[in-house]
Amino acid sequence: MKLQAVSNRKLYIQIADQIRDQILAGAVEPGRQLPSERDLALNLGVSRPTVREALIALEVAGFVEVRVGVGAFVRDQGKVGALPDEGHSPLEIMQVRRLLEPEAAALAAQTISPESTARLGETIRRMQAESAGQKWSPDSDRMLHMTIAEASGNSMLREVLDLLWNSRSEDVDTRFHEHLADMAEVRERIFGDHSRIVGAIVSGNRETARSAMADHLDFVTAAMLQAWD
Structure with a gap:
């Protein structure tokens, strides 16, 4: 046989x-x-x-x-080197983030502390300066999203999102997002999305925070899927 x-x-x-x-x-x-x-x-x-x-x-x-x-x-x-065989699919990572991060944003709008509010404000100001310099920082991106996860008050949700963001640092995922960040219109939209998410959370608007995060992740996913050639 x-x-x-x-x-x-x-x-x-x-x-x-x-x-x-x-x-x-x-x-x-x-x-x-x-x-x-x-x-x-x-x-x-x-x-x-x-x-x-x-x-x-x-x-x-x-x-x-x-x-x-x-x-x-x-x-x-x-x-040439070996193919990065151990990494995760960037699109699968986005699918799971889309399931979890809108709820993290909604929870954060209800429970965020003054310390987390200050951290989000500082991160947005840094992102604004980076955007003005036509740059995009994965470190600032992670800081914003993980501050929201921490502010959700749900330790298990934070741990799962931390795992997903660790996967975001893998070579294929990193290069995928670098290609997105090379496009000015994508950088500008992402900064605008982040500003709206933070504004909704800080103002305590649960539903707006959830929908703003969902819209942001939908946009990034669409940008990853759109034709490049």
Whole structure:
């Protein structure tokens, strides 16, 4: 009886494996553009978001350069590394954040302390300065969201969100968000979202805080999914 081994590797890493093998076999020369996300998805029988995650994993490993709005280009293979096989799917992380963080914001609007209020104000001011300098800081982003989680008063919710934000620091997820932050309109929208979330929490408006956080995470998810080539 012949059985095929079952792989528990993440789908986007399995896709990255196939594209990497084609690159190493010389199917696409250095400097040339890979087929579009749409074509790769059709040929591989997977979704475009899965292809996008695979391309970013390949970028982290040094096989390709992803140019937002253009596509992925094969790099010289002299300095490639291993694929980041241990990380989580950035889109799956966003799905779980979308389930939990709106409720954390709603709870924070009811229970936030003066200390957490001051910390949120300081973080927003820092984000405003960063935005004015056309920058985006993952540290400021995490500080804001985790301050809200802490202010929710629910220690289990805070621990789960801390785990999710630790996953956000993984290579593929970090690079994914760096691509988003390269777009001025995305940076501006995210800062505006954060300001509205903090305003709702500080004013004690539970429902507005919940909806502002949900709208923010919906926007970021949509930005991650929109066509890049």
